[in-house]
Amino acid sequence: xxxQIHVRQLxxxxxxxxxxxxxxxxxxxxxxxxxxxxxxxxxxTTLEMIEGLTPPDGGEIEVCGLRWGRDDAxxxxxxxxxxxxTSLYNKITPREALDLFGSYYPKRRSTDELLExxxxxxxxxxxxxxxxxxxxxxxALALALVNxxxxxxxxxxxxxxxxxxxxxxWDVVRGMKGAGRTVMLTTHYMDEAEVLCDRLxxxxxxxxxxxxxxxxxxxxxxxxxxxxLTFDGAPPDPAGLRARLDVPIxxxxxxxxxxxxxxxxMLPRLLTALESERLDYDQVHVRRATLEDVFLHxxxxxxxx
Amino acid sequence: MKHPNPLAxxxxxxxxxxxxxxxxxxxxxxxxxxxxLMLFGMGMIFxxxxxxxxxxxxxxxxxxxxxxxxxxxxxxxxxLKVLTLxxxxxxxxxxxxxxxxxxxxVGEGYRLRLNSYLIAQGNLAAQAASQAFxxxxxxxxxxxxxxxxxMVVESPGHARSNTYAAFLxxxxxxxxxxxxxxxxxxxxxxxxxxxxxxRRLAVTxxxxxxxxxxQILQRATVVxxxxxxxxxxxxxxxxxxxxxxxxxxxxxxxxxTATFIAMGFALSSLASTxxxxxxxxxxxxxxxxxxxxxxxxxxxxxKWMQSALMVLxxxxxxxxxxxxxxxxATLAGHxxxxxxxxxxxxxxxxxxxxxxxxx
Numbered sequence: 001x002x003x004q005i006h007v008r009q010l011x012x013x014x015x016x017x018x019x020x021x022x023x024x025x026x027x028x029x030x031x032x033x034x035x036x037x038x039x040x041x042x043x044x045t046t047l048e049m050i051e052g053l054t055p056p057d058g059g060e061i062e063v064c065g066l067r068w069g070r071d072d073a074x075x076x077x078x079x080x081x082x083x084x085x086t087s088l089y090n091k092i093t094p095r096e097a098l099d100l101f102g103s104y105y106p107k108r109r110s111t112d113e114l115l116e117x118x119x120x121x122x123x124x125x126x127x128x129x130x131x132x133x134x135x136x137x138x139x140a141l142a143l144a145l146v147n148x149x150x151x152x153x154x155x156x157x158x159x160x161x162x163x164x165x166x167x168x169x170w171d172v173v174r175g176m177k178g179a180g181r182t183v184m185l186t187t188h189y190m191d192e193a194e195v196l197c198d199r200l201x202x203x204x205x206x207x208x209x210x211x212x213x214x215x216x217x218x219x220x221x222x223x224x225x226x227x228x229l230t231f232d233g234a235p236p237d238p239a240g241l242r243a244r245l246d247v248p249i250x251x252x253x254x255x256x257x258x259x260x261x262x263x264x265x266m267l268p269r270l271l272t273a274l275e276s277e278r279l280d281y282d283q284v285h286v287r288r289a290t291l292e293d294v295f296l297h298x299x300x301x302x303x304x305x
Numbered sequence: 306m307k308h309p310n311p312l313a314x315x316x317x318x319x320x321x322x323x324x325x326x327x328x329x330x331x332x333x334x335x336x337x338x339x340x341x342l343m344l345f346g347m348g349m350i351f352x353x354x355x356x357x358x359x360x361x362x363x364x365x366x367x368x369x370x371x372x373x374x375x376x377x378x379x380x381x382x383x384x385l386k387v388l389t390l391x392x393x394x395x396x397x398x399x400x401x402x403x404x405x406x407x408x409x410x411v412g413e414g415y416r417l418r419l420n421s422y423l424i425a426q427g428n429l430a431a432q433a434a435s436q437a438f439x440x441x442x443x444x445x446x447x448x449x450x451x452x453x454x455x456m457v458v459e460s461p462g463h464a465r466s467n468t469y470a471a472f473l474x475x476x477x478x479x480x481x482x483x484x485x486x487x488x489x490x491x492x493x494x495x496x497x498x499x500x501x502x503x504r505r506l507a508v509t510x511x512x513x514x515x516x517x518x519x520q521i522l523q524r525a526t527v528v529x530x531x532x533x534x535x536x537x538x539x540x541x542x543x544x545x546x547x548x549x550x551x552x553x554x555x556x557x558x559x560x561x562t563a564t565f566i567a568m569g570f571a572l573s574s575l576a577s578t579x580x581x582x583x584x585x586x587x588x589x590x591x592x593x594x595x596x597x598x599x600x601x602x603x604x605x606x607x608k609w610m611q612s613a614l615m616v617l618x619x620x621x622x623x624x625x626x627x628x629x630x631x632x633x634a635t636l637a638g639h640x641x642x643x644x645x646x647x648x649x650x651x652x653x654x655x656x657x658x659x660x661x662x663x664x
Contacts, residue, residue, distance in 0.1 A: 051508055053664070073308060076510040083508070087500040091328040092321075100321055103314065104511040106307050127328075143505075 002065075004029045004151055004182040005050060010059035012045050012206075019045040021206035022059070027199075029150075032173065032183040034197035036190065036291065042206035043186040044084060044155055050184070051081050051153050064150055077106050080149030084156050086140035090129040094120050094139050097128065098146055105147035114142040118172065134165040141172060152176055154185040158192060170196055190291040202295060209298045217294045223259040226293060227267065228285040229274075230255055236279055245273055259289065311515050318519025326523060336484070336527070340477045340535050347600070348470030348543055359405075359430045360386045364395045366410040373410070375445055379437035383453070385430060406430035470543045474535060475626040476599035479561065479619055481531050483593055486565025487572065487586045489524050494573040495582040503663040513663070525562050532558055548633030557626050564618060564646055567653035574660035593619040615642070618649040 005027035012020040020042045027033040035043040048054040050061055052068050052075060061068060066075045088097055095111055102108035115121045118138035123131060131139065137160070144152055157173070158166040173196055176183050187193050193200055194214045202209045202217070210217060218224075229235075235256055238249035247266065250257045260266045263286045274281060326333060361380065366373055380387050390398065398404050405423035409416045417434060419427035436453055443450050497503050506516055539545040547554055572589065576582035596603060596610075597619035603611055614620045621642025628634040636643065 053504060053507060073510045076508060077308065079508070081508040083501065083504060085501055086505055087497075087502045088505070089325050089502070091325055096321070096324075100317070101509060103309060103317055104509045106309065106510075 002029055003027065003062075004031075004064060005033070005184060006060075006062040007046075007050060008060045010046065010049060010061065011057045012042075012049060012054065013057050014045075019206050020049070020056075023201075023203075023206070023208055025201060025208070025211075027182060027184060029182050030177065030180050031198045032177050032185070032196055034193045034200045035184070035186045035203055036188070036193045036197075036200050036295070037186075037203035038188055041203040043188075043203055045206075046203070047153055047155055047184065047186055051079065052076065077147060078150045080144035080147060080152045082140045082144040082152075082154045082157060084159070086136070086143065088128045088139075091127045093125050093127060094131075094142070095124040097139065098142060101143050102146045107148050108146060109148050114145060117145070117175070118142045119168070133160050134162065137161060137165070138169070138172075141169065145176075149181065151182045151184070154183065156186055156188070158187070158189065166192070190295070194291055200291070202291075202298060204299050210294070214291060217291060218289050221259070221289055221294055221297055223261050223289055223293075225260055225263045226287055226289055227258040227260060227263055227270065228255050228287065229258075230282045230285075232280070232282050241273055241277065241279075245269060259293065308510060311512055314511060314515045315519055315522075318516060319522050322519055322523035323526075326527065336481075336489075337531060337534060340481055340531065341538050343477055344470060344473055344535065344538060345542060347473055348468065359384070359426060359433065360388055361430050361434055362395055362398060362404045362407040363387050363389045364407065364409045365389050365391050372441070372445060375441040376415075376438060379441040379444070380434060382440070383433045383437045385433050385437070406434070408434060468543060468545070470539065471545045471631055472627070473600070474539045474545055475630045476623055477535055478532050478558065479597075479623045479626060480594060480599045481528060481535070482558075482561045482565045483590065483619055485524055485528050485562075486567075486569040487590055488569075489527070490520070490566050490569030491573040491586055492569075492579065492582055493520075494570060495576055496579045498573075498662065498664065499578055501664075507663055521566055524566060528562050529558070547630050549629035549635070553629050553636060554626075557622075557629065560646065560650070561622055561626075564622075564650040564653065567650055567657050568618070570657035570661060571653040574656065574662060593617055596620075598623045616645065618646050621645045 003026050005025060007023060007025040010020055010023040010025075011018070023042070023046055025033075025046075035046060037043050045054060049056045050063060052072065063075050064078050066078075068075065092100070094115065098111040098114055102111065112121075115124050118141055120135060120138055120142065123135055128136065128139070137157070141154070141157065144154065154173070158169050161169065170192070173183060173185070177198075185196070187196075197214060199211065199213050200217060201211045210220070212220070231254065235251045235254055238251050238256055242249045247258055247260065247270070258266070258270065267284070267286070271284070363377070363380075377387055377389075395404075395407060399407060399418070399420075402420065402422060405420045405426040407418040409418060415438070417431050419431060436451075439451050440453065507513075536547070568589075572585055573582065576585055592614075593599075596614050597617055598614075599619070603614060606614075621639070624642055625636055625639040625646075628639060629636070
């Protein structure tokens with residue numbers, strides 16, 4: 001498949017920090033590609049360099065086979081961008097904003113169609129300043145689609161939305177994929193990344209740690225399941241049990257986490273050991289490993305730290 | 306792919322800027338009403354009806370002598386309104402600050418007491434009184450009357466623009482330009498940059514110059530309208546009209562608009578937050594508003610101060626504007642002033658082009 005976004009050895013040096021330290025990315029047409037990482041990992045800087053907002057200090061970028069500095073107007077006509085915070089005139093209405101931004105492009109989608117897509121018909125004549133956070137976010141999304149773009153960039157599209165708002169936004173992103181658009185988004189929600197993205201790059205400290213489909217990334221851990229034990233009070237020190245059973249028990253935020261490839265064999269041993277140690281646990285859960293565990297494994301830190 | 310015609314986009318940016326400006330009622334109300342309030346307020350307060358209304362308070366002497374009578378007659382002939390009060394009433398009026406000049410008898414002679422707060426009117430009354438005194442003396446002595454020198458109060462150029470309101474009109478036009486440049490252009494630019502409005506535009510194919518030009522044209526038309534409203538109000542309210550060439554006047558307004566817009570853009574490159582910009586803009590705004598001759602001329606200020614103020618762009622600009630508007634003069638003799646303005650315009654333009662930032 002032809003590559004819609006091609007990034008090689010991308011670098012950005014800020015006065016005090018190397019924000020992006022040699023990033024390689026390859027995104028195929030029609031793919032939803034996610035940049036997953038904690039705050040400050042360099043996701044937004046990477047995205048903004050690809051969008052042509054921030055000039056890189058090194059490396060190469062190709063979008064739709066075009067290059068910044070040579071085909072700027074052409075690239076801008078073919079991409080749609082939702083910035084982390086979209087600021088508009090206070091007293092512009094969604095309808096006017098869509099008409100106005102649409103007029104900048106050679107190709108445009110109808111304002112009514114976009115209003116319907118993001119469910120803003122009822123607010124189409126309200127001033128931007130009166131929209132709720134979710135409505136403003138949906139307008140920003142509609143603005144990113146105003147030119148019927150081939151490639152859409154979404155920077156933290158669901159930040160600050162309630163669960164219902166997040167789900168309806170996910171539907172819009174799935175719709176984009178259905179329409180054959182290439183989508184590149186950043187997020188620090190692993191569930192979002194897992195649900196939406198065909199492929200992911202996990203970023204930390206300006207570097208890509210691993211790339212793959214969510215399934216591949218989780219499978220690469222080699223530990224499909226995680227056993228979780230909760231306690232009534234503070235969890236006891238797992239060191240003794242860890243040595244006795246020879247399993248990697250970690251205490252995190254009031255919970256013991258025990259990654260395992262074979263929960264069926266491990267659980268009885270664990271429970272017997274707990275009984276003999278007279279450790280009074282509250283509940284036992286077995287869950288499959290998530291991207292959070294992948295991130296933990298790769299960085300030694302939690303995504304939300 | 307066929308990109309939209311930039312001129313069509315420019316027309317559209319201009320239209321949307323205007324539409325959004327009209328929605329901001331508060332700002333619009335003030336930018337149009339403030340100059341009118343100043344014009345009518347100050348124009349009324351300082352309405353001078355010419356020399357006829359000059360009042361001289363006279364403290365009634367214990368006994369009116371023939372000499373006093375002759376003096377009063379001569380004073381009346383000099384078109385001075387003589388208000389004779391007893392000592393207590395005169396003192397009360399003086400203390401209230403209403404008296405500009407007061408005539409008192411001292412022994413055989415007289416004394417004039419002038420109010421330092423109303424020194425302009427006081428001086429006029431004193432001069433008229435001195436002339437009247439000479440006339441009265443000549444009459445009493447039976448010698449030939451000295452000739453009176455007639456006095457008229459009017460602006461340097463034309464008798465019709467002799468009110469304070471007329472002086473104020475070009476000042477307020479200049480002040481409008483300054484406010485527009487520093488705040489409607491400079492402050493708005495900083496706030497757009499700070500809030501990321503420019504960033505959202507930067508990812509679209511809209512050429513940046515189209516956006517800026519749309520903004521500039523909108524501000525320029527606002528200023529032209531403000532000027533027109535002010536001129537209309539001055540004409541209807543005070544009968545003040547432009548005494549000089551309308552073409553030169555219009556050219557000056559256009560030149561001023563360009564200069565102060567460029568200044569706004571230049572200053573906006575010095576600050577990254579609206580708060581910092583506000584401090585910088587006020588630093589530029591207040592000295593010019595107060596000392597550059599919007600409300601009064603600084604002819605009595607020390608020479609060095611006047612020279613220093615002439616270096617600011619508003620002072621030479623207002624001098625040229627007043628020469629045309631109030632005095633019906635040409636721009637001859639304003640070469641240096643206009644050159645100063647031109648240097649400001651070019652420097653501001655250069656800084657604006659070189660230092661302007663979108664993010």
